Amino acid sequence: MSKPVRAAVFGTGSWGTAFGMVLADAGCDVTLWARRPELADAVNSTRMNPDYLPGIELPESLRATADPAEAARGADFTVLAVPSQTLRGNLAEWVPLLAPDTVLVSLMKGVELGTVKRMSEVIEEVAKVSADRVAVVTGPNLAKEVAQRMPAAGVVACRDEAVARRIQTACHTPYFRPYTNTDVVGCELGGAVKNVIGLAVGIADGMGLGDNAKGSLITRGLAETTRLGLVMGADPMTFSGLAGLGDLAATCSSPLSRNHTFGINLGRGMTLKETIAVTRQTAEGVKSCESVLDLARRHGVDMPITETVVSIVHEGKPPVVALKELMSRSAKPERR
Ligand SMILES: NC(=O)C1=CN([C@@H]2O[C@H](COP(=O)(O)OP(=O)(O)OC[C@H]3O[C@@H](n4cnc5c(N)ncnc54)[C@H](O)[C@@H]3O)[C@@H](O)[C@H]2O)C=CC1
Numbered sequence: 316m317s318k319p320v321r322a323a324v325f326g327t328g329s330w331g332t333a334f335g336m337v338l339a340d341a342g343c344d345v346t347l348w349a350r351r352p353e354l355a356d357a358v359n360s361t362r363m364n365p366d367y368l369p370g371i372e373l374p375e376s377l378r379a380t381a382d383p384a385e386a387a388r389g390a391d392f393t394v395l396a397v398p399s400q401t402l403r404g405n406l407a408e409w410v411p412l413l414a415p416d417t418v419l420v421s422l423m424k425g426v427e428l429g430t431v432k433r434m435s436e437v438i439e440e441v442a443k444v445s446a447d448r449v450a451v452v453t454g455p456n457l458a459k460e461v462a463q464r465m466p467a468a469g470v471v472a473c474r475d476e477a478v479a480r481r482i483q484t485a486c487h488t489p490y491f492r493p494y495t496n497t498d499v500v501g502c503e504l505g506g507a508v509k510n511v512i513g514l515a516v517g518i519a520d521g522m523g524l525g526d527n528a529k530g531s532l533i534t535r536g537l538a539e540t541t542r543l544g545l546v547m548g549a550d551p552m553t554f555s556g557l558a559g560l561g562d563l564a565a566t567c568s569s570p571l572s573r574n575h576t577f578g579i580n581l582g583r584g585m586t587l588k589e590t591i592a593v594t595r596q597t598a599e600g601v602k603s604c605e606s607v608l609d610l611a612r613r614h615g616v617d618m619p620i621t622e623t624v625v626s627i628v629h630e631g632k633p634p635v636v637a638l639k640e641l642m643s644r645s646a647k648p649e650r651r
């Protein structure tokens with residue numbers, strides 16, 4: 316009998332824990348790394364993650380530790396599920412501990428501020444590994460629904476399709492159906508930009524702008540994501556797939572989405588400070604809207620919705636003023 320696949324998951328937040336459950340349910344031997352020893356202890360002693368997934372029973376084969384060396388030991392797959400902006404610093408500490416041929420798997424949906432690097436690029440740079448050893452898992456995967464074993468599909472993207480297939484097998488369960496894709500750029504951009512569009516839709520929902528506004532923002536949001544993807548070498552078809560439209564639809568319609576909810580609070584009139592204070596988990600779009608806009612400007616791509624989100628979130632522009640400006644942009648053909 317072949318030995319079970321070993322996976323280390325760095326980050327015991329909502330998605331790290333839920334994806335750890337998927338891997339465990341698919342037969343992998345999984346160790347979660349938690350920043351706080353008390354959370355690791357709670358996972359091991361109660362089979363629950365009280366801080367991020369309260370009330371959900373975790374599989375027996377899921378263990379947690381606060382010792383990164385213990386988590387990393389012998390891992391076939393090293394899954395990274397920390398906030399995008401802390402990844403570089405976190406990974407630099409973990410690199411000396413990684414198992415020699417481990418494949419690094421990013422669950423993160425952000426773009427690094429300043430460098431405008433995608434998460435897989437940060438991983439390649441910090442861990443000094445080739446793109447063939449770095450994969451991305453993305454798609455419409457709201458953590459709580461996945462942890463409740465509600466059906467979902469996802470995408471495993473890697474330049475090396477054989478590596479993507481190995482991860483696909485390792486996370487395929489009766490309720491989680493992963494597809495492979497070799498368009499890593501498109502898959503990562505889809506995930507990062509949908510958070511920004513999720514904020515925009517949330518703001519519109521908070522302002523009570525209705526479902527036509529929502530449909531318009533989702534569609535034009537996808538158009539600007541695709542424009543950026545095209546100049547960065549992504550396959551445009553990726554954006555009509557799970558990593559693009561699929562994730563956008565889930566995020567923009569769900570009260571479980573932190574980005575959507577963050578936007579709703581802003582649209583209802585909360586200040587940024589108040590909104591941050593009531594947001595207990597990572598809403599990646601809040602920081603990544605700035606790096607996505609930076610990326611777009613460096614590539615000469617027009618992203619009006621992203622620009623609007625940055626102006627509301629970071630420049631204090633009142634949503635009503637931003638809406639007026641967005642609606643009064645010069646008229647243009649749909650396909651451009
Ligand atoms: N929650 C979800 O439904 C999904 C989230 N994602 C993505 O997964 C990534 C992780 O998000 P979540 O697990 O949801 O976030 P979370 O906020 O639930 O958990 C974040 C985890 O990172 C840890 N952390 C925070 N700051 C840290 C630091 N400075 N150093 C080390 N660890 C730190 C926290 O302790 C926690 O364990 C994000 O990029 C998110 O966009 C992707 C798909 C679904």
Ligand SMILES: O=C(CO)COP(=O)(O)O
Pocket residue numbers: 424454455456457458510513562565566571572573574575597598599
């Ligand atoms: O990425 C997600 C669903 O696919 C989760 O969205 P939020 O980060 O907005 O909660």
